[in-house]
Amino acid sequence: MIVxxxxxxxxxxxxxxxxxxxxxTIRTSGLGSCVGAVIYDESKKVAGMVHVMLPDxxxxxxxxxxxxxxxxxxxxxxxxxxxxxxxxxLKLKAKIAGGAQMFQFTADKDSMRIGPRNxxxxxxxxxxxxxxxxxxxxxxxxxxxIEFNPETSLxxxxxxxxxxxxx
Amino acid sequence: xxxxxxxxxxxxxxxxEIGNIGAAHAATALSGLLGKKIDMxxxxxxxxxxxEMMELAGGSENAVVGIYLRIEGDVKGxxxxxxxxxxxxxxxxxxxxxxxxxxxxxxxxxxxxxxxxEMGNILSGSYLSALSDFTGLKIYPTVPxxxxxxxxxxxxxxxxxxxxxxxxxxxxxxxxxxxVMSDDGAVKGQFFLLPEPDSFEAIFKSLGVPTT
Numbered sequence: 001m002i003v004x005x006x007x008x009x010x011x012x013x014x015x016x017x018x019x020x021x022x023x024x025t026i027r028t029s030g031l032g033s034c035v036g037a038v039i040y041d042e043s044k045k046v047a048g049m050v051h052v053m054l055p056d057x058x059x060x061x062x063x064x065x066x067x068x069x070x071x072x073x074x075x076x077x078x079x080x081x082x083x084x085x086x087x088x089x090l091k092l093k094a095k096i097a098g099g100a101q102m103f104q105f106t107a108d109k110d111s112m113r114i115g116p117r118n119x120x121x122x123x124x125x126x127x128x129x130x131x132x133x134x135x136x137x138x139x140x141x142x143x144x145x146i147e148f149n150p151e152t153s154l155x156x157x158x159x160x161x162x163x164x165x166x167x
Numbered sequence: 168x169x170x171x172x173x174x175x176x177x178x179x180x181x182x183x184e185i186g187n188i189g190a191a192h193a194a195t196a197l198s199g200l201l202g203k204k205i206d207m208x209x210x211x212x213x214x215x216x217x218x219e220m221m222e223l224a225g226g227s228e229n230a231v232v233g234i235y236l237r238i239e240g241d242v243k244g245x246x247x248x249x250x251x252x253x254x255x256x257x258x259x260x261x262x263x264x265x266x267x268x269x270x271x272x273x274x275x276x277x278x279x280x281x282x283x284x285e286m287g288n289i290l291s292g293s294y295l296s297a298l299s300d301f302t303g304l305k306i307y308p309t310v311p312x313x314x315x316x317x318x319x320x321x322x323x324x325x326x327x328x329x330x331x332x333x334x335x336x337x338x339x340x341x342x343x344x345x346x347v348m349s350d351d352g353a354v355k356g357q358f359f360l361l362p363e364p365d366s367f368e369a370i371f372k373s374l375g376v377p378t379t
Contacts, residue, residue: 013217013218014217014221014227014319014323015330029226029227029317029319030221030227030228030317030318030319030320031319031320031323032317032319032320032323032324033323033324033327034323034327053323053326053330054327054330060331061331061332062331062332062334069330069334100320102235102312102314102316102320102321102324103235103312103313103314103324104312114324114327141314142316142320143316143317143319143320144317144320145317160315160316160317161273161315161316
């Protein structure tokens with residue numbers, strides 16, 4: 001068997017989303033309290049990733065809504081994108097990472113709890129859309145860089161101090 | 168409503184001056200603290216997308232030592248003091264006289280951590296009190312928090328607050344660096360002041376700069 005190593009990585013920035021097909025991989029770096037959600041169809045080997053900053057688009061006070069910025073609009077938009085690429089809704093699965101609390105404040109400020117709130121909101125959306133959550137690496141207080149390979153359906157999680165793991 | 172749409176070259180010059188005054192005071196404080204000559208670079212004031220912001224300290228994945236505090240009062244926003252790990256090690260080793268201290272290998276010694284916290288406190292305090300004196304505005308900083316992690320993960324806490332009202336950020340970025348003979352000053356610390364959009368009007372008003 002010939003193993004082809006493609007170096008092509010699709011990069012997803014903060015408050016952005018994109019999709020990927022084999023042999024490419026998809027990655028987002030420096031997730032703090034943001035959540036990186038991957039939704040994929042194993043049989044079609046297609047995957048999408050969104051880098052969510054905020055739990056709910058009702059928080060939006062800008063003129064236009066960047067759907068990828070929010071958990072509620074971002075997850076739904078990603079599912080639509082995947083379907084356009086031939087993914088089957090009933091086959092979709094998800095893996096998520098992020099939602100850390102980067103600074104240990106005693107402050108009551110709401111924004112300090114944004115990590116856990118982002119995680120909850122992403123999970124609520126997945127549940128609403130009937131997409132099973134296969135694995136997660138969330139919470140804690142470390143930043144994460146994640147990369148998903150649609151060939152293996154594995155999500156690689158890298159942190160500064162705890163090395164690399166795969167979920 | 169979004170002030171960033173009305174910003175002019177004059178406004179940017181005023182913000183540059185604010186960065187200058189704040190960082191000059193912080194550099195003086197750091198010189199005194201370390202007994203070394205610390206220089207600063209004229210601030211870079213620009214409107215950046217969130218993803219451009221991620222690149223301003225070497226990319227979102229770059230491991231750094233970050234001090235973060237919130238600002239409340241007449242001006243609201245976030246302030247960060249970001250040091251490359253090597254530079255932070257140099258400063259802290261010289262402060263606590265312990266050559267073995269290393270931000271690459273946790274757990275860190277209590278004394279090293281509290282020295283870093285204190286340094287962040289002093290620098291951000293002198294930066295912000297200079298800004299407060301200059302503008303006459305009330306500025307209340309929170310106690311700084313410390314994190315050794317990826318730049319993107321650290322800075323995003325400041326962007327999240329802004330992301331509710333905007334898709335871009337006006338960043339007042341000032342570099343300070345240690346003057347080392349052999350080194351061309353490439354290793355540096357950076358201050359990032361990210362005022363909330365509503366605060367710009369307060370800043371300009373206090374200085375008599377027209378905002379319309």
